Amino acid sequence: MESKELVQIGAGTATMEGMLELPTPPIGVVLFAHGSGSSRLSPRNNYVAGVLREARIGTLLLDLLTPQEDRTYENRFNIPLLTQRLGFAAAWLSQQPATSTLKLGLFGASTGAAAALQLAAEPGIDIAAVVSRGGRPDLAGRHALQAVRAPTLLLVGGDDDIVIELNRRAHDDLRCEKQLVIVPGATHLFEEPGKLEEVASLATNWFVSHFPNG
Incomplete structure (x- = not known):
């Protein structure tokens, strides 16, 4: 059994629209940060999300x-803005009855990966794990990368x-548990x-192993 809900999340003067899907019972929830020019309708991210839900991850x-x-166009590369918006979404998840007790993971693609890592670097933010797919983690900046604990x-x-x-450069800057996987x-x-399937499998294993029931 799975719940599916179209949600609206306030972000200052803006409102973000998203799709929250939760298996029963979930072992955690993953917030997706899309890349430049992409959206929540991205077929690649939706495929990965579907595989995550099969592993009981919301x-x-x-x-x-x-x-x-x-x-x-410049907004797509405005990492501080994307990070702020991601923070609003993370805070929203922490306030919803269905997700407030779940560990939070972040999945970032392209510039979204930089936003995910900047959020994970912020003090007081509890992120269980981060996955970057074809991302630009370097755009998070060395200071943020070195502060990531997830x-x-x-x-x-x-x-x-x-x-x-x-x-590779971003991987060198990270001081947390980390892994760089190059998909041949x-x-x-x-x-x-078969390559996106491989990505989805690697991401799922990473999140499952770092959520409490993993």
Whole structure:
């Protein structure tokens, strides 16, 4: 049995729309931070979310930017703004009866990975685990990366040369439990046969192993 609810989350003067889906009973919940130009309807992130729910992990996919904000290209790379919005969503989850007692994980893609890591670096924020898919963790900045305490998994396609190097540098800066996995034969979006499935499996194992019932 699974619950599915379209939710609206206040973020200052903006309102974020998202989809909260919870298996019964959930062992944790993962908040998705989408990449530049993507949305909560991203087929790749929705596929990963579906695999997570099969492992009894709840998911919240939401648009960190309003449609009007997303039309301004620079906003997609405004990491402090994306981090702030992610923080509003994390606070909202902590106040809902169905999710308030669940451990929280973060799944970030592209620039969303930087926002996830910046949030995980903030004092007083309890994040159980972070996963980055084809992300730009380097955009979080060295200071934030060094402050992250949540176990962090960086997933990069083996044919995504520039992003591999950026992830290696970010991996070096992290001081938490960490792992960098390069998926052979995959490009930036993991569109090759079987590669997104591999990402979903790796991410699920990471979250399950770091949630209380894992």
